[in-house]
Amino acid sequence: ExxxxxxxxxxxxxxxxxxxxSGEDGGGGKQEVLDKAKGLNWKTGNPKELKATAAALIEFCKEHNLDIPDDAKQARMNVGRLVLSMKGSSALEIVEEAIKKYGIVxxxxxxxxxxxxxxxxxxxxxxxxxxxxxxxxxxxxxxxxxxxxxx
Incomplete structure (x- = not known):
């Protein structure tokens, strides 16, 4: 039992x-990823900036072993939705939400x-x-x- x-x-x-x-204890390197995200400056003001931010987030996720979809098209769609839903948020907030959604491998x-x-x-x-x-x-x-x- x-x-x-x-x-x-x-x-x-x-x-x-x-x-x-993505738990409160920061296990799995969450805090390290968030520390690296603090210096990022992504803009989400217009559609071109949103696309650029989504592409940058995909690269960031791949570099820091976030469990995003392997298929490039699926990754673009999922990350694009995430960035669009977080329009006006800082890069740190977007990365934190990505960690909650996808997790660390x-x-x-x-x-x-x-x-x-x-x-x-x-x-x-x-x-x-x-x-x-x-x-x-x-x-x-x-x-x-x-x-x-x-x-």
Whole structure:
């Protein structure tokens, strides 16, 4: 039961943003990324500036290992929406929102390893951990869909 409680706490942390390196503790290098973003000066006044800011944010995210989509078109669309929604905000605020939305790759990987270790401890046979995680993921998806019988 202890392991199950640990998984529940991890799920709650993931929902609150702590699992992706955007929690209050600044895990996963969040503070380092924010420190580097302090010196940036992006403008969001007109459409040309918005495009330039989105392109600069994509490069910044790639340099600092934020988990943006690998596909260039998807990355442009997602980051463009983010920049447009934050029109008039400072570069630091935009980067902070990007960290909340996408997370930091290293922090996500570490959290996934912890989750897998907890699943192995819960199972009678460690080889069944991946199966347990798959069932949990399906249950979450069904629940989000509103199908409480399947989830």
């Amino acid at each position: 202890e392991e199950k409680e640990g998984l529940d706490k991890e799920e709650e942390a993931a929902k609150s943003g702590a699992a992706d390196g 290293a922090a996500k990987a570490a959290k996934a390893e912890q989750r897998e270790a907890a699943a192995e401890a819960m199972c009678g046979h460690p080889g069944n951990a991946q199966l347990l995680l798959a069932f949990q993921e399906l249950a979450q998806l069904y629940f989000k869909e509103g199908n409480r019988n399947a989830g």
